[in-house]
Amino acid sequence: MQLQLNNIAKYFGDKPVLNGISLHVDAGRAFGLLGRNGAGKTTTIRILMNVFPPTSGNVTLDGNPIDYAKTKFGYLPEERGLYPKKTIVEQLTYFAMLKGMDKAAAVASVDKWLAGLDMFAYRDKRLDTLSKGNQQKIQLITALTHDPDVVILDEPFSGLDPVNAMLLKDVVRETIDKGKIVLFSSHQMNYIEEFCDDIAILADGKIALQGDLNQIKRSYPRNKLVVRTQQTEQLFQSESCTRIADDTVLVAADDVTETMRRLTQTYALDEIRVFEPSLNDIFVQYTDTEATK
DSSP: OEEEEEEEEEEETTEEEEEEEEEEEETTSEEEEEEOTTSSHHHHHHHHTTSSOOSEEEEEETTEEOOTTTSOEEEEOSSOOOOTTSBHHHHHHHHHHHTTOOHHHHHHHHHHHHHHTTOGGGTTSBGGGSOHHHHHHHHHHHHHTTOOSEEEEESTTTTOOHHHHHHHHHHHHHHHHTTOEEEEEOSOHHHHHHHEEEEEEEETTEEEEEEEHHHHHHTSOOOEEEEEESOHHHHHHHSOEEEEETTEEEEEOSSHHHHHHHHHHHSOEEEEEEOOOOHHHHHHHHHOTTTTO
């Protein structure tokens, strides 16, 4: 199953917000939608979910116009929207029924998810008695209770402690492994790198870069080495280096193989490897407006 956005443009009045956005998200492969604030991520997600139509272009599923009456969406918004004075089971059941489940099936699914996320003890408590991390888990359950075909996660790990982040990671991985279409939008690049096979970076309403994340990384020049050693001062005397930690430097290498051989023979090294840019490095390159002028 493949979800496609085809040449999407969106204007609000005379103001262009999206200009020719085309991308595809494959089932079983998480997709990272990235961009600075105001780049067009939220507008893209809202068009994808049929909150409002594009000015031009369309959304398709496996090449056919998407049937929103039959395609189930699960959405975890960045700005949480639950009822603080209602009990957990009341509102989770209510939202599941809004998405087409009968009450018995909704309650059974809610209880399963509450148990799976160590939240069953809070089943009959009001939302406003929960910690921020536990409220986040309830919001996630809202997005998943009805077994959606497409799951959109907007800053899913925001505000979570390490224990709750690990629980959420397990749920996300399980969702991907079930063959769902999963789209992330986040500024936390470490989570995008951990989960996403494919990315698109938006800048000024256009796609600045998209593709397989590993292939994008491999496309960068292999002309630097990460070297970890206690002999960094000696390296600075003989090599073109940039320090990145007390015991770690980046060494420029016109010939990577020869430089690795020479350094290995000359110094006592704890680690040496070819430098690969992080997703954060790539993101800054394509969204830093001053650097790209």
